[in-house]
Amino acid sequence: MSTATAVINLDVEGPTIDRHLYGHFAEHLGRCVYGGFWVGEDSPIPNEGGIRLDVVAALRALNIPNLRWPGGCFADEYHWKDGIGPRDRRPTMVNTHWGNVEENNHFGTHEFMALCELLGAEPYISGNMGSGTVQEMSEWVEYLTREGDSPMVRLRKANGREEPWRVKFWGIGNETWGCGGNMRAEYSADLSRQYATYCRDHGDNTLYRIACGAADADYKWTETLMQQISCFGCEAAPRTFFQGLSVHYYTLAGPWSAKGSATEFDTEDYYRTMLSARKIDRILTGHSSVMDCYDPGRTVGLVLDEWGTWWDVEPGTDPGFLFQQNTLRDALVASTHFDVFHRHAERLRMANIAQTVNVLQAMILTDGDALVLTPTYHVFEMNKGHQDATSLAVHLRARDARRRVGDAELDTLSVSASVKEGRVLVSLTNLDAEGAAEVTLDLRGGSVGEVVARVLTADRLQDHNTAASPDAVRPRAFDAVTATDRGLVLTVPPHSFVTLGAALS
Numbered sequence: 297m298s299t300a301t302a303v304i305n306l307d308v309e310g311p312t313i314d315r316h317l318y319g320h321f322a323e324h325l326g327r328c329v330y331g332g333f334w335v336g337e338d339s340p341i342p343n344e345g346g347i348r349l350d351v352v353a354a355l356r357a358l359n360i361p362n363l364r365w366p367g368g369c370f371a372d373e374y375h376w377k378d379g380i381g382p383r384d385r386r387p388t389m390v391n392t393h394w395g396n397v398e399e400n401n402h403f404g405t406h407e408f409m410a411l412c413e414l415l416g417a418e419p420y421i422s423g424n425m426g427s428g429t430v431q432e433m434s435e436w437v438e439y440l441t442r443e444g445d446s447p448m449v450r451l452r453k454a455n456g457r458e459e460p461w462r463v464k465f466w467g468i469g470n471e472t473w474g475c476g477g478n479m480r481a482e483y484s485a486d487l488s489r490q491y492a493t494y495c496r497d498h499g500d501n502t503l504y505r506i507a508c509g510a511a512d513a514d515y516k517w518t519e520t521l522m523q524q525i526s527c528f529g530c531e532a533a534p535r536t537f538f539q540g541l542s543v544h545y546y547t548l549a550g551p552w553s554a555k556g557s558a559t560e561f562d563t564e565d566y567y568r569t570m571l572s573a574r575k576i577d578r579i580l581t582g583h584s585s586v587m588d589c590y591d592p593g594r595t596v597g598l599v600l601d602e603w604g605t606w607w608d609v610e611p612g613t614d615p616g617f618l619f620q621q622n623t624l625r626d627a628l629v630a631s632t633h634f635d636v637f638h639r640h641a642e643r644l645r646m647a648n649i650a651q652t653v654n655v656l657q658a659m660i661l662t663d664g665d666a667l668v669l670t671p672t673y674h675v676f677e678m679n680k681g682h683q684d685a686t687s688l689a690v691h692l693r694a695r696d697a698r699r700r701v702g703d704a705e706l707d708t709l710s711v712s713a714s715v716k717e718g719r720v721l722v723s724l725t726n727l728d729a730e731g732a733a734e735v736t737l738d739l740r741g742g743s744v745g746e747v748v749a750r751v752l753t754a755d756r757l758q759d760h761n762t763a764a765s766p767d768a769v770r771p772r773a774f775d776a777v778t779a780t781d782r783g784l785v786l787t788v789p790p791h792s793f794v795t796l797g798a799a800l801s
């Protein structure tokens with residue numbers, strides 16, 4: 297068993313953990329939208345206007361803050377005008393990125409905005425810069441957000457929506473270095489400025505424009521974009537062309553060509569996965585440092601709008617649909633990511649796990665009318681108290697909580713903490729596959745009342761939930777927390793995630 301001490305100063309407040317760090321992503325990919333969110337009004341599955349109500353209820357329980365749509369790679373071949381008006385008259389297209397399937401455009405702008413309203417989540421729309429025009433993107437903003445009278449307002453009203461919606465988050469292209477147009481950073485930067493110019497703020501709807509950023513550790517891309525961020529000639533009303541810059545990072549156990557199975561892996565694969573997950577800290581640090589050079593006041597947000605695990609698809613499923621199971625290993629990838637996000641809260645303003653339902657590291661898996669909550673779902677639920685909370689720095693002394701993995705060292709203990717409305721929430725992950733970790737929480741600068749703790753673990757790292765066994769991995773009460781004169785002492789089981797909440801007294 298390893299031993300560790302985590303010193304937390306309850307009276308030293310860090311930056312706010314934006315609730316949008318707990319954001320989500322839904323692409324027209326496989327069964328994420330069709331079958332996942334959308335079943336159509338005639339479905340026997342309970343729905344409101346075609347939107348599955350069981351999925352809505354599950355996500356509302358997470359306080360889902362935002363939903364990114366319609367892609368991903370799909371966004372850069374999506375033409376929004378194909379997805380408005382009477383459904384039976386909407387044109388179809390081929391989704392060439394994902395499975396070459398026909399897209400009937402039944403889930404379009406109005407359906408997405410209705411979904412966000414049902415979820416109580418903010419929309420994050422990803423506009424098409426790869427194959428769409430400046431005019432097309434500009435008109436989409438006008439259609440959604442303008443009030444009064446204008447060509448796009450009249451079109452919206454003709455489609456049954458009088459009032460404008462409010463849309464803040466607007467993505468300008470996706471992975472423009474790849475599926476979004478195979479551009480050079482310089483060209484992408486110029487194009488982002490051009491498109492951003494015509495994405496207008498209509499009335500008091502102020503857009504938060506997110507330019508397409510780097511993959512992984514491509515800091516050069518970030519630098520090129522940041523060099524182009526300032527609007528020269530805007531001295532009267534100084535502003536940046538875009539308010540956020542994205543980055544994508546996926547966790548894999550090996551190379552893209554050998555991602556491996558979601559459920560059939562060994563302990564070595566597990567540790568390699570965790571090394572890959574832990575890399576997110578270095579990557580965010582690298583991009584933030586570059587951004588600090590051009591934006592020392594940290595007004596521009598870093599937006600990790602795609603993250604999560606990526607495994608081989610489940611046997612027998614369409615390789616273009618990216619359907620994968622989700623085990624305790626995925627949950628621990630998520631919990632350690634959140635600790636890192638909390639530490640980067642000053643620059644990192646949003647993060648979106650890929651993807652919410654039936655695709656990649658999903659919260660929810662559906663099969664017909666069956667719905668399964670994944671282990672990753674439970675991490676989001678257990679951690680939801682961190683949303684919009686004030687982060688608290690954690691100083692961790694954990695010298696023996698380490699593992700050699702190939703040439704690298706893996707820190708096996710991860711902790712973060714926050715305070716909100718007089719309640720402290722501490723999250724702890726023990727990545728060690730076999731050994732428990734005895735952790736002393738040395739809380740300074742205040743004291744806490746009764747502790748409520750929960751644990752998410754399972755006998756095996758490979759354990760997961762299915763329709764036949766939906767609760768194989770679920771949070772349980774955890775009462776092994778003792779108050780001592782050194783602080784709160786708890787033994788965190790091997791491969792587990794623990795949250796501990798208490799009121800400040």
Ligand code: AHR
Pocket residue numbers: 323367368369370470471602650651656
């Ligand atoms: O999330 C799946 C895909 O991964 C997205 O469409 C793309 O942006 C990324 O490569």
